[in-house]
Amino acid sequence: MLPLVILSASEQVAAHLRTALVNRIWSGMMPGGDRLAAELGVGRDTVEAALKQLENEGFLVNQGRRRGRLIALPINGNTSKRLRLAILLDEESNRRLDYVVSLMHELEQAGHVVTTPPRAMSELGMDVKRIAAMAKNVEADAWMILGGSREVLEWFAMRDAPVFAIFGRRRSLGIAGVGPDKVTALKKVVDALTSLGHRRIVLITKKRRLSPSPGHFEVSFLDFLTAHGITPGSYHMPEWEESIDGLHQRLESLFKLTPPTALIIDEAPVFVATQHFLARRGLAVPEHVSLVCTDADPAFDWCKPPVSHIRWNSRPVVRRILQWAANLSRGRSDLRQTLTPAEFVRGGTIGPAKRDAG
Numbered sequence: 001m002l003p004l005v006i007l008s009a010s011e012q013v014a015a016h017l018r019t020a021l022v023n024r025i026w027s028g029m030m031p032g033g034d035r036l037a038a039e040l041g042v043g044r045d046t047v048e049a050a051l052k053q054l055e056n057e058g059f060l061v062n063q064g065r066r067r068g069r070l071i072a073l074p075i076n077g078n079t080s081k082r083l084r085l086a087i088l089l090d091e092e093s094n095r096r097l098d099y100v101v102s103l104m105h106e107l108e109q110a111g112h113v114v115t116t117p118p119r120a121m122s123e124l125g126m127d128v129k130r131i132a133a134m135a136k137n138v139e140a141d142a143w144m145i146l147g148g149s150r151e152v153l154e155w156f157a158m159r160d161a162p163v164f165a166i167f168g169r170r171r172s173l174g175i176a177g178v179g180p181d182k183v184t185a186l187k188k189v190v191d192a193l194t195s196l197g198h199r200r201i202v203l204i205t206k207k208r209r210l211s212p213s214p215g216h217f218e219v220s221f222l223d224f225l226t227a228h229g230i231t232p233g234s235y236h237m238p239e240w241e242e243s244i245d246g247l248h249q250r251l252e253s254l255f256k257l258t259p260p261t262a263l264i265i266d267e268a269p270v271f272v273a274t275q276h277f278l279a280r281r282g283l284a285v286p287e288h289v290s291l292v293c294t295d296a297d298p299a300f301d302w303c304k305p306p307v308s309h310i311r312w313n314s315r316p317v318v319r320r321i322l323q324w325a326a327n328l329s330r331g332r333s334d335l336r337q338t339l340t341p342a343e344f345v346r347g348g349t350i351g352p353a354k355r356d357a358g
Contacts, residue, residue: 007102010049011315013042015109017050021059021071022111030060030069056319058326072330081329083112086140088131089120090147099314100146106322112329115140121152122242126208128155142328144321149208150215164324165337166317169208171216176335178320180312180342182294183220186264188344189292189310190224193262197353198290199230202260203237204250204270210239221264244273251277261353262290268297271307286351296345305348312342 007015017036020026030051031039037047051069054060061070085107087100094100095116104114117138124130128151135143135156142162145153150169157163157175165177193201209215214222214237222232230236235258240250247270254260265271271293278289285291286305293300293309300307320338327334 009042009046010053013040013046013050014053015106016040017054018057018059018106019109021054022109026071028071030071032068053319057322058330058332072326081141081331083141083325083329084139085112085114085142085144085325086135086138087114087116087144087146088135088148089116091122092120094120094146099318102314103318103321106318107325110322110325110329112325121148126152126242128152131155142325150212162328162334164321166321169215170337174335175337176324177337178317179339180310180317181339182217182310182312182342185310185342185344186217186221186294187224189264189308190221190228192344192346192350193290193292194228194230196290196351198262199353200258200260201225201230201236201262201264202254203264203266204240204247204274205237205266206270207239207242209266210237247273248277255281255283260289262292262350264292264294266294268293268295268299271297272299285349288354290350290353292350300347303347306345308347308349309345310342311345312340316340 148168167179170177296311
């Protein structure tokens with residue numbers, strides 16, 4: 001069963017108005033907020049928030065106070081281009097993520113055709129040659145890559161079709177993209193752990209984040225350790241084979257001689273697997289090991305103590321991609337990369353470092 005996507009009142013109004021705009025219910029000027037509020041039976045503030053969202057997506061142009069909003073969709077039979085958009089997923093399970101479901105639905109509402117290639121990148125081993133061979137058989141006017149490695153994004157950046165990086169190693173590439181500002185939240189994580197006496201802090205991140213060189217998030221982690229007088233090395237950010245066995249082998253190695261007192265873990269599935277590993281070894285959280293996840297997950301709401309994690313709102317991500325697609329459909333180049341806010345949620349899975357940890 002697909003997850004339930006709950007939209008705010010303004011987002012529901014925006015979706016309704018977006019469909020009406022695509023179907024050419026109005027032309028020229030958009031009706032005013034008072035008229036729309038009366039017709040739809042909602043508050044003026046809700047309508048204004050919806051109209052502002054449609055401005056951000058490129059459907060409307062605000063001409064200033066008392067001059068109304070211009071409908072950006074071409075008229076007189078000259079329609080915007082209907083795009084064939086392909087979403088290349090990191091993992092097949094990401095198809096069920098709430099923001100992926102919402103994104104596909106809203107892109108289709110805007111008149112585009114949305115497809116996903118038959119296999120996710122992880123199923124192809126994040127191998128550029130295999131991914132390229134699959135992509136060449138997909139008919140798409142533009143691509144959205146979810147969680148792509150640097151090599152994968154570089155390959156797509158060299159193609160003629162526009163590409164949008166949803167997260168992934170997009171930094172400094174000449175492509176559009178969006179992602180949460182986790183670095184700011186990560187600093188608060190490291191500050192909190194070091195204030196509790198932790199020195200052996202390990203970041204468990206996927207291999208693609210370290211190759212061909214560490215990403216901005218990973219480099220920032222090492223810098224934050226240095227700022228606290230900790231000399232960083234491979235111990236603090238070890239590589240591991242991206243598989244269940246690879247993860248457990250790496251954890252066994254870490255806890256064999258010099259066990260970490262704190263783990264920062266990238267992605268919720270790896271976090272859960274690590275919790276299970278610790279439980280089997282009789283290690284309590286946070287008494288023996290402090291844990292932080294770099295993402296939120298609905299399952300965390302059921303955890304006791306609450307999981308310490310980094311949280312961000314997916315709606316700005318979806319809106320940014322809708323804006324990018326709207327620009328492409330009108331023949332406008334859009335290569336902007338944007339960040340959305342993220343915050344550190346301090347739960348009960350972090351505590352003081354054990355005194356014998358050294």
